Amino acid sequence: MMLGNAASAEGLKMGLLVPGSVSEEGWNRIGYNALKGVEEQLGAEVSYVELQQNPASFSKAFYDYASQGYHVILGHGFEFQDAALEVAEEYPDTYFLISSSDIHEGKVIGLNTDTSQPFFLMGVVAAKMGKKAGLVGGMEIPPIQQAFAGFKAGAHSVDPDFPISESYIGNFTDTTAAKESALSMIAQGADFVVPNASGATVGGYQAIAESGGDVRTFSIFSDFTEVAPNNILGLYVADYAQGVVEVVRDIQEGNSPESNVIFGLKDEKVMQFTFRDDGPVSVPEDIRAEIEEISAGIAAGNIQTYSD
Known part of the structure; x- marks a missing residue:
């Protein structure tokens, strides 16, 4: 020692x-x-x-x-x-x-x-597979703001004009508020929604599930596949x-x-970003290959995932 x-x-x-x-x-x-x-x-x-x-x-x-x-x-x-x-x-x-x-x-x-890194990858997928994204946050604290900045940077690296709506429910416990915020975004045309509100996050996934199979998302921090089995494309977890x-x-x-x-993504024992293969929705192979390349670029420090 x-x-x-x-x-x-x-x-x-x-x-x-x-x-x-x-x-x-x-x-x-x-x-x-x-x-x-x-x-x-x-x-x-x-x-x-x-x-x-x-x-x-x-x-x-x-x-x-x-x-x-x-x-x-x-x-x-x-x-x-x-x-x-x-x-x-x-x-x-x-x-x-x-x-x-x-x-x-x-x-x-x-x-x-650095939560902006996996969210950057989600943003790329959203811009390639969707028409409009919605981000539902708990409170405007740096980790959530950083994550959403990464998502926006990723989506706009594909399409600078890709529309993204963003809202905060003001707490981390009100699942109903998270659900209502997500439903509002979906009603306004968002077909890719990511909730990030700690304990209230499940409300966002409930809204996504109720939207049918046309709205896509990723599980974050925990696996919410059982909540929205027809909508989740993959999983991001940080150990x-x-x-x-x-x-x-x-x-x-x-x-x-x-x-x-x-x-960050360079730390494989800490951060994992995986795609789902066992459900009715999936990310096409060509997009997966591109995400793998982008992920390697982020890990190497060659791609900036958000602006300070």
Whole structure:
């Protein structure tokens, strides 16, 4: 094991700070899954603490773990960044990983997933197979805005005039609002609709299913094929937890990240974009071949999937 100056005889130790409970499916559970992955795959000693939105408690938790000799501490959310920077001044040999962050200062390292990349591919498919697209978001937060920017960039790379409507329901729980928004887009001619609203997302797929077989979509994050079996062309999933494991594996082997980490199509263990072959709808082979080529270009850094 190579852990640089943070090495200790007892092996790798990792701590996790989450802004809430790991008992419920969602963001906090993903952080917990990352921690368990490090424990199971890398043989680490692990621990976690559930916190409320209180910056003072963030700093204390970081201090507690760092002072106990933990080599890597994951603050699972951008809100942990300032506290990590503060504590890192006293513990420069400890790695502080910060989810949803672009930071890279010493061993405070931000981790992010570029959702614009798979959405760019969806946009290309939409412009090649459809006449108009609709995007239903939860709230206007950077990850969703980035995803939709990628979709629009992909579609407009095929047809600069391809029409795309976009709406936000203002929350992540109202399935009825997501459904109504999608139905409205379909009524206005959208034949390719992608909902992206966390727990409310299923409402969008319900609307797509009720539209019959003429509206196309992709499953995102989870497989919604059972909800809309006649409409879904493929699946995008991101295993952020495994991405964290790979970063910690590099640290364990003495390969510290030289910049903030952005997971994308180049990271096959983290991001998968697949087409469906078992249903009544499918993407034609010529479009699949083109998507494969575009995906390789994105992974190589030769195609920009959205504008800052």
